[in-house]
Amino acid sequence: MKESDKLQVHVLSEIQNLKVHGRTTEQRAPLTLFWTGSAIELQVTGSELWVEVESDYDIHEPWISILINGVPVSRQMVTAGRYWICIFRGMSEGTVKNVRIVKDVQAMSADPGCLLQFHALKSDGAFLPVEEKPYKIEFIGDSITSGEGAIGARAEEDWIPMWFSAIHNYTYMTAEAMNADYRVVSQSGWGVLTSWDNNPNNNIPDYYEQVCGLLTGENNQALGAGDPYDFESWQPDVVVINLGSNDGGAFQTPEWRDPVTGKVHKQRLNEDGSYHEEDLTAFENAVDRFLVKLRKNNPKAQLVWAYGMLGFPMMPAIYRAVDRYTKRTGDRGVSVLQLPDTTEETIGARTHPGELSHRRAAETLSEYLQGILA
Amino acid sequence: MKESDKLQVHVLSEIQNLKVHGRTTEQRAPLTLFWTGSAIELQVTGSELWVEVESDYDIHEPWISILINGVPVSRQMVTAGRYWICIFRGMSEGTVKNVRIVKDVQAMSADPGCLLQFHALKSDGAFLPVEEKPYKIEFIGDSITSGEGAIGARAEEDWIPMWFSAIHNYTYMTAEAMNADYRVVSQSGWGVLTSWDNNPNNNIPDYYEQVCGLLTGENNQALGAGDPYDFESWQPDVVVINLGSNDGGAFQTPEWRDPVTGKVHKQRLNEDGSYHEEDLTAFENAVDRFLVKLRKNNPKAQLVWAYGMLGFPMMPAIYRAVDRYTKRTGDRGVSVLQLPDTTEETIGARTHPGELSHRRAAETLSEYLQGILA
Amino acid sequence: MKESDKLQVHVLSEIQNLKVHGRTTEQRAPLTLFWTGSAIELQVTGSELWVEVESDYDIHEPWISILINGVPVSRQMVTAGRYWICIFRGMSEGTVKNVRIVKDVQAMSADPGCLLQFHALKSDGAFLPVEEKPYKIEFIGDSITSGEGAIGARAEEDWIPMWFSAIHNYTYMTAEAMNADYRVVSQSGWGVLTSWDNNPNNNIPDYYEQVCGLLTGENNQALGAGDPYDFESWQPDVVVINLGSNDGGAFQTPEWRDPVTGKVHKQRLNEDGSYHEEDLTAFENAVDRFLVKLRKNNPKAQLVWAYGMLGFPMMPAIYRAVDRYTKRTGDRGVSVLQLPDTTEETIGARTHPGELSHRRAAETLSEYLQGILA
Amino acid sequence: MKESDKLQVHVLSEIQNLKVHGRTTEQRAPLTLFWTGSAIELQVTGSELWVEVESDYDIHEPWISILINGVPVSRQMVTAGRYWICIFRGMSEGTVKNVRIVKDVQAMSADPGCLLQFHALKSDGAFLPVEEKPYKIEFIGDSITSGEGAIGARAEEDWIPMWFSAIHNYTYMTAEAMNADYRVVSQSGWGVLTSWDNNPNNNIPDYYEQVCGLLTGENNQALGAGDPYDFESWQPDVVVINLGSNDGGAFQTPEWRDPVTGKVHKQRLNEDGSYHEEDLTAFENAVDRFLVKLRKNNPKAQLVWAYGMLGFPMMPAIYRAVDRYTKRTGDRGVSVLQLPDTTEETIGARTHPGELSHRRAAETLSEYLQGILA
Structure with a gap:
């Protein structure tokens, strides 16, 4: 994988300004996304951002959608394993990007093996506070x-x-x-x-x-x-x-x-x-x-x-x-x-x-x- | 990677009914996609389909969109490396799916390192002839x-x-x-x-x-x-x-x-x-x-x-x-x-x-x- | 009023193929339109068509809309009096036109003087049967x-x-x-x-x-x-x-x-x-x-x-x-x-x-x- | 014709604030509307407004559309003769209405007899200045x-x-x-x-x-x-x-x-x-x-x-x-x-x-x- 050599890994539990959407536990190491529409949301600077996912399933694989500044730009199947997915790269370092990484599939009651977790983020930017909605x-x-x-x-x-x-x-x-x-x-x-x-x-x-x-x-x-x-x-x-x-x-x-x-x-x-x-x-x-x-x-x-x-x-x-x-x-x-x-x-x-x-x-x-x- | 144990790997050069969109060479081992909108198109049976991609770049990474039966269902960055991407899984074996895997980004004249290639497909299905458009x-x-x-x-x-x-x-x-x-x-x-x-x-x-x-x-x-x-x-x-x-x-x-x-x-x-x-x-x-x-x-x-x-x-x-x-x-x-x-x-x-x-x-x-x- | 010299007056009661929309009595000499959406509908040939209206009111005047072949082409206030209104003129004699003359205002419970009646039609054409809707x-x-x-x-x-x-x-x-x-x-x-x-x-x-x-x-x-x-x-x-x-x-x-x-x-x-x-x-x-x-x-x-x-x-x-x-x-x-x-x-x-x-x-x-x- | 007994007749030439749209002469007694889209426009108070029209033709009759406060509410054929058409009645006296009476048909080069003129207005209201558009x-x-x-x-x-x-x-x-x-x-x-x-x-x-x-x-x-x-x-x-x-x-x-x-x-x-x-x-x-x-x-x-x-x-x-x-x-x-x-x-x-x-x-x-x- 090519990546900027300035990236730093942040486990989710250490990111102050991480906003988590969807019912889940307090656990952040890693964070489990259960329901559809569950997500992490970030206000992030920097040129590059990766997320470390972990996925598993017996039958039904997870999918995610990625929204940058409110616009869906990527949707992909998350095959089994623990690995890094690049969210963006090559962007202006100084600008703040709103990022949402969304579980695009429902909780799977019929597949006890189905799992989607986020372990960490990797970036050369800073994580700023995410707005509370009214x-x-x-x-x-x-x-x-x-x-x-x-x-x-x-x-x-x-x-x-x-x-x-x-x-x-x-x-x-x-x-x-x-x-x-x-x-x-x-x-x-x-x-x-x-x-x-x-x-x-x-x-x-x-x-x-x-x-x-x-x-x-x-x-x-x-x-x-x-x-x-x-x-x-x-x-x-x-x-x-x-x-x-x-x-x-x-x-x-x-x-x-x-x-x-x-x-x-x-x-x-x-x-x-x-x-x-x-x-x-x-x-x-x-x-x-x-x-x-x-x-x-x-x-x-x-x-x-x-x-x-x-x-x-x-x-x-x-x-x-x-x-x-x-x-x-x-x-x-x-x-x-x-x-x-x-x-x-x-x-x-x-x-x-x-x-x-x-x-x-x-x-x-x-x-x-x-x-x-x- | 979890996958069906019935999958067979087919290098592109061996697939009779592969339809290639976009200007490229005769080379299929691997196939290089140069221009935006370039694609491979398949009429495929089987429950599962993967594509082996190879990607590289100095600056600008490739992206692909995946269309199943004419509908865009996935769009993703293709980070550097040679690896398998799952196109679909869990589908009815007998039905025929029209699949297009499309290069979503232009040829990059400013990045001599930019590359998107497809090496092979992996499936438990058969590849049927793809319709010629009028x-x-x-x-x-x-x-x-x-x-x-x-x-x-x-x-x-x-x-x-x-x-x-x-x-x-x-x-x-x-x-x-x-x-x-x-x-x-x-x-x-x-x-x-x-x-x-x-x-x-x-x-x-x-x-x-x-x-x-x-x-x-x-x-x-x-x-x-x-x-x-x-x-x-x-x-x-x-x-x-x-x-x-x-x-x-x-x-x-x-x-x-x-x-x-x-x-x-x-x-x-x-x-x-x-x-x-x-x-x-x-x-x-x-x-x-x-x-x-x-x-x-x-x-x-x-x-x-x-x-x-x-x-x-x-x-x-x-x-x-x-x-x-x-x-x-x-x-x-x-x-x-x-x-x-x-x-x-x-x-x-x-x-x-x-x-x-x-x-x-x-x-x-x-x-x-x-x-x-x- | 200029009009074709070939026109013949037909009192409504004599027109076989007159279709009346809306609740009203059996009376056709003249026909009273009470409710909004009430109308007469015709399949008529000829170059010219007039309707003889009678209108009265103490407060609220009637309005009509005219539809030719299903399209509203005229909407007008019907001021008090008994007089002829031209529905169309200058059309090809032989073609059949579907005509609806519609009361565009509700029955007026607050105005006992409010009245809209049609007495007669005047045309050089013939009145053909009007389709029954399913x-x-x-x-x-x-x-x-x-x-x-x-x-x-x-x-x-x-x-x-x-x-x-x-x-x-x-x-x-x-x-x-x-x-x-x-x-x-x-x-x-x-x-x-x-x-x-x-x-x-x-x-x-x-x-x-x-x-x-x-x-x-x-x-x-x-x-x-x-x-x-x-x-x-x-x-x-x-x-x-x-x-x-x-x-x-x-x-x-x-x-x-x-x-x-x-x-x-x-x-x-x-x-x-x-x-x-x-x-x-x-x-x-x-x-x-x-x-x-x-x-x-x-x-x-x-x-x-x-x-x-x-x-x-x-x-x-x-x-x-x-x-x-x-x-x-x-x-x-x-x-x-x-x-x-x-x-x-x-x-x-x-x-x-x-x-x-x-x-x-x-x-x-x-x-x-x-x-x-x- | 029923009408308010408070109405006063104003010949067009006497109305200060009459706005005339479309190419025409200086003549206002009466005003001739030649081209399609020609119109008179008024800012008028009062409960009731009538216009005295004169129409003639050998073949092609004029039509007018009436716009109240910018909305087309009436469209009608103007059959031959000189007579009054009611524009509105029963409205609140004090409010100002913008009224446009528009010639809805082109100048008719093939019908030398075709004519549409406005002689006068009749109202219980006052005619206020009409806005100039930018x-x-x-x-x-x-x-x-x-x-x-x-x-x-x-x-x-x-x-x-x-x-x-x-x-x-x-x-x-x-x-x-x-x-x-x-x-x-x-x-x-x-x-x-x-x-x-x-x-x-x-x-x-x-x-x-x-x-x-x-x-x-x-x-x-x-x-x-x-x-x-x-x-x-x-x-x-x-x-x-x-x-x-x-x-x-x-x-x-x-x-x-x-x-x-x-x-x-x-x-x-x-x-x-x-x-x-x-x-x-x-x-x-x-x-x-x-x-x-x-x-x-x-x-x-x-x-x-x-x-x-x-x-x-x-x-x-x-x-x-x-x-x-x-x-x-x-x-x-x-x-x-x-x-x-x-x-x-x-x-x-x-x-x-x-x-x-x-x-x-x-x-x-x-x-x-x-x-x-x-």
């Missing part, structure tokens, strides 16, 4: 929020990290429009009550209070994925919950049988194609319980259930649940917002929202958030 | 055609490869709109007669008949950059010449003094700010001569002088030169097209055309080409 | 649906017909996108339960079963405005109800005192700014009752409550009401759709949705309707 | 500049005033973007040397120095159409000449035979489809002569030949002519601009530029003018 937003969601299909040809059908994007994503776009810092908690296929295939274990609320509790395997446990998340360290102004699409899907898919207990779960349809009321109520109860949990941990945040990018059959149930929660608790900081549905024109890969659909959702959502935060 | 277009130009500033924040001022793009580029966009294969011959700062700083050696026509003759250094010579280009091997339907911006600039910049001979060159302004007629005539003569050279080598192509993305002060001179050429030769296959000027809304990095300006230029140009090719 | 849509709404503010400068504040448009209107745009015939029942300031100023008489449901029952005065009665509307004559595939904005507004405005009985009505706010539950329930009951009435009269139609173009504070109540109605009746043909909120960019005159807001609403609505009608 | 632009052109086909369905083929628009027109849009007053001199089918059908009498330059000299008939003469135009009264900052399309067309159409002299005129094609050099030279001479005439009458204006909205085959000849003129005279205030060609997406009625094509042309032109006027 707002903080937490996004909670499923494949839509994970940016599944937001990049790639429409014909793509493989479920692989290449088709996930944290940047062609309404979360990033909304945060940009709001000038907000943000964190994402999301998992493809998961819901409030069950996953798309009726598995009641694959629900976001059960893992909401951990750093990244949906990850499995000893390594992730050792890294603190299962640790309690320190909500006080980062209190959002808004929590956006974009869940329900997979709960709706569960009514249309076969039952799920627990491989251990043999117990079966199924969200049932009535003969006329409508949702079975008992199962719908179970979903509403799950929404209600999740709101209680969200409020407990985010006492001052606006809770916005924002749903509809892949149709909105669960909307009446979501409204009912929010209604019941609001009436019971008197909590008036919860609202529901319908996001623009994805159309033939705005669809992306894997029949998921494309970049244009994410853009429209971000416009609608940021308009709404500007209203309630004004 | 049209062939050659683009000749300067920094605009090299995509300088087409990516990156507007504030960027460093002259580095990161801000060059072959994809956010009117050449790529026009070729896509026309369903055409294309090649690019371009160099930032160069013109028809002189470069922006009055250096008469830095003109494109002098190097047009070589593979990539503007590269210097023994290594490039050994690689065949200075070899005669085999025009018969790839006869374009259209040659687009986007030159003149730097010839115009030369009137506004200081004289250039030849370090060897001490001879001075300067395109002069009259006192009233108009162009000195003698120097303007020298430019027109250069245009005329270049048209003769273009026609000689591309006997059946439409020659389209497409100019104006950074203002169009040379347009009257270009029209005069084309006029004179046409009258003298009777060659009626030459025309002039004004491209949309870059505006505050469409500007990119380094006060060069941004992606939106390239898009508008591509719309205008492809509309025009569809007309003359119909 | 869908029928009824729109029910308030000022938004009346197109208040959809034309005119943003600074406009006068409440006058000039700022109303049936064409720069999501109703027209949605019908065009759906290739549907449509009718509009709308009144500025009115709601489901009360008007914006708490008047419980100014609610749409009470007048829904009449031709145009919200009009007052002897003349309108004589014209049949108060007659029962013949629902069987025109059964819509979809009824779009865009009501709630004024019901929401009533919570924010002073009480209304009945000038006759002295009785007071007021939708109350709680001290914390939330809606008083009793009054909210009254609104929900009104929605529920209206759904019953809509279903009774439109047994096969999809009922779509489409709301949100000027904010959506009533959305939870609308969902509750629809929910209760659906649960009680088992009627599954009712749904709720949130329309895009109007933004600084899309606002029009009188702080109402501008043309761009109407366009976005039409896109969302027609996408949705295509889904449920597919 | 720039003045004169547009000279053919059917494109007359807005032929800028309104109406694409299928329309009749040559009638209904399909002409002064508002859906690059002239109006450019003036709006530049905040400029403007005048238009234009005639469908005419050119610099001949009309589209080779008639050498139908050229704009011969009539440029008269008020509206291309009109015929005694009545127009009596109205002063043939009077010398007083250039000193309104000196433009820019003259935009959009001519050449019909001169180009003349090469493709049959010869024209002078009905009086029997003399024949034809712009000839060579056998290979190229333009006959002698005839092309005649066109260039006409351009040159016109530039001389334009400069004589507009000594301080930038002269911009802006061409290309319906193809640009004459561009080389225009550049040659401008070149020759500039070299001979040393006049450096002349330039050439290529306007965006009309595409399938932007075409309007009668295979002429549609509103979208006019918008793109206006964007290109106003960007350019801002540059040269800065």
Whole structure:
């Protein structure tokens, strides 16, 4: 590797002005990025910058995007190993560059071996303080929020990290429009009550209070994925919950049988194609319980259930649940917002929202958030 | 590196169905990519694909973009060394993927050490024939055609490869709109007669008949950059010449003094700010001569002088030169097209055309080409 | 008036192939247009066409728009009197023109003298059959649906017909996108339960079963405005109800005192700014009752409550009401759709949705309707 | 006619603050509007405003557009006769309204009977001074500049005033973007040397120095159409000449035979489809002569030949002519601009530029003018 001979290596734990985005532990030697949109951000001088990454996986490899002064200039697969990646070189030493190195793929609950860590930076420049943004937003969601299909040809059908994007994503776009810092908690296929295939274990609320509790395997446990998340360290102004699409899907898919207990779960349809009321109520109860949990941990945040990018059959149930929660608790900081549905024109890969659909959702959502935060 | 244990290495010279874009030599062991937009293209099955690259440079490192099924999914700096880059993994074995690995930066006349080569591919799939496109277009130009500033924040001022793009580029966009294969011959700062700083050696026509003759250094010579280009091997339907911006600039910049001979060159302004007629005539003569050279080598192509993305002060001179050429030769296959000027809304990095300006230029140009090719 | 000497006068009642849009009576001698978007439509040959209008008013004058082959080419105030207006002249005799002459202003409940009638046509051509569209849509709404503010400068504040448009209107745009015939029942300031100023008489449901029952005065009665509307004559595939904005507004405005009985009505706010539950329930009951009435009269139609173009504070109540109605009746043909909120960019005159807001609403609505009608 | 009983009639000649747009005579009793885009403009208070028009024609009737506070709100045919048209009513008395009543159709050289005059205004308000704009632009052109086909369905083929628009027109849009007053001199089918059908009498330059000299008939003469135009009264900052399309067309159409002299005129094609050099030279001479005439009458204006909205085959000849003129005279205030060609997406009625094509042309032109006027 060619590099300037003036570079100095800085392990992350020694960099005062390192800004870390995304839920993680206190650990910086190395720093583990769990969720999509997680990132390190720097204000850095110098002509050259490298980052030492460590990557591993059994199935799904990590990807990163690199933003220089707010513009995405690189996106690359991070193959297994521990090595240096050059972020920039040949730049004017004296000028300050804003740099973000972003995990471009969701936490992989199905791959216990999946890992992305940053060990150190190498530069001939200095690390200056990174601006605090006026707002903080937490996004909670499923494949839509994970940016599944937001990049790639429409014909793509493989479920692989290449088709996930944290940047062609309404979360990033909304945060940009709001000038907000943000964190994402999301998992493809998961819901409030069950996953798309009726598995009641694959629900976001059960893992909401951990750093990244949906990850499995000893390594992730050792890294603190299962640790309690320190909500006080980062209190959002808004929590956006974009869940329900997979709960709706569960009514249309076969039952799920627990491989251990043999117990079966199924969200049932009535003969006329409508949702079975008992199962719908179970979903509403799950929404209600999740709101209680969200409020407990985010006492001052606006809770916005924002749903509809892949149709909105669960909307009446979501409204009912929010209604019941609001009436019971008197909590008036919860609202529901319908996001623009994805159309033939705005669809992306894997029949998921494309970049244009994410853009429209971000416009609608940021308009709404500007209203309630004004 | 983790990889499938079913992968087989194929040196490029053994791959029957490899499609190579861009002017280069016959050499495939390895293949050298000289110009921006140069690429290899594949129709490949299998679950996994890697490319063995070799990169070197004294100053300016190469970058590549990777397109899967026509969509750019990765863009990365290629640091020095010889190593494998993973293009995709985890895909369905049976499906056919169209893959393009594109050199995202221009040939670097100022860095004799700059090198990008592909040695081999590694895959568990088969390489199928790549479609021939109905049209062939050659683009000749300067920094605009090299995509300088087409990516990156507007504030960027460093002259580095990161801000060059072959994809956010009117050449790529026009070729896509026309369903055409294309090649690019371009160099930032160069013109028809002189470069922006009055250096008469830095003109494109002098190097047009070589593979990539503007590269210097023994290594490039050994690689065949200075070899005669085999025009018969790839006869374009259209040659687009986007030159003149730097010839115009030369009137506004200081004289250039030849370090060897001490001879001075300067395109002069009259006192009233108009162009000195003698120097303007020298430019027109250069245009005329270049048209003769273009026609000689591309006997059946439409020659389209497409100019104006950074203002169009040379347009009257270009029209005069084309006029004179046409009258003298009777060659009626030459025309002039004004491209949309870059505006505050469409500007990119380094006060060069941004992606939106390239898009508008591509719309205008492809509309025009569809007309003359119909 | 200059006119062709070959013109023949046809009273409307004698024109076989006259297509009348909008709720009205059977009367054609003359034909009265009550609602906005009401129109006559013709397939006519000949070089010249005139229409004999009759207009009157105490306060608010009618306006018309003229569409030739689907394009709006004229919009004009129709001052009081009975006279001929030229629709076209100088056209090729043999070609068939599609002509729509559209009432561009809502029914005026506050002006008993307001009147727009068509008596006759005058032409040298023949009247051919007008195509039946594959869908029928009824729109029910308030000022938004009346197109208040959809034309005119943003600074406009006068409440006058000039700022109303049936064409720069999501109703027209949605019908065009759906290739549907449509009718509009709308009144500025009115709601489901009360008007914006708490008047419980100014609610749409009470007048829904009449031709145009919200009009007052002897003349309108004589014209049949108060007659029962013949629902069987025109059964819509979809009824779009865009009501709630004024019901929401009533919570924010002073009480209304009945000038006759002295009785007071007021939708109350709680001290914390939330809606008083009793009054909210009254609104929900009104929605529920209206759904019953809509279903009774439109047994096969999809009922779509489409709301949100000027904010959506009533959305939870609308969902509750629809929910209760659906649960009680088992009627599954009712749904709720949130329309895009109007933004600084899309606002029009009188702080109402501008043309761009109407366009976005039409896109969302027609996408949705295509889904449920597919 | 119903009207306020507080209205007062003001003949135009008595209104101090009347602003008249477009070339016309000093006559105000009545005022004759000759050219498209001609208008009266007012800053008026009061609740109601009427204009007394007089219209006549043998073939082609006038149309007007009405703009209130800069927004087009009405467009109507003005049938023959002298009568009052209501501009607005029911508005707040105290507020000031900017009103423009615009002739929406070109001067009709083929209809000596065509006439549009304004006699008087009737209002209960006062007429305040109208702002002077910082720039003045004169547009000279053919059917494109007359807005032929800028309104109406694409299928329309009749040559009638209904399909002409002064508002859906690059002239109006450019003036709006530049905040400029403007005048238009234009005639469908005419050119610099001949009309589209080779008639050498139908050229704009011969009539440029008269008020509206291309009109015929005694009545127009009596109205002063043939009077010398007083250039000193309104000196433009820019003259935009959009001519050449019909001169180009003349090469493709049959010869024209002078009905009086029997003399024949034809712009000839060579056998290979190229333009006959002698005839092309005649066109260039006409351009040159016109530039001389334009400069004589507009000594301080930038002269911009802006061409290309319906193809640009004459561009080389225009550049040659401008070149020759500039070299001979040393006049450096002349330039050439290529306007965006009309595409399938932007075409309007009668295979002429549609509103979208006019918008793109206006964007290109106003960007350019801002540059040269800065």
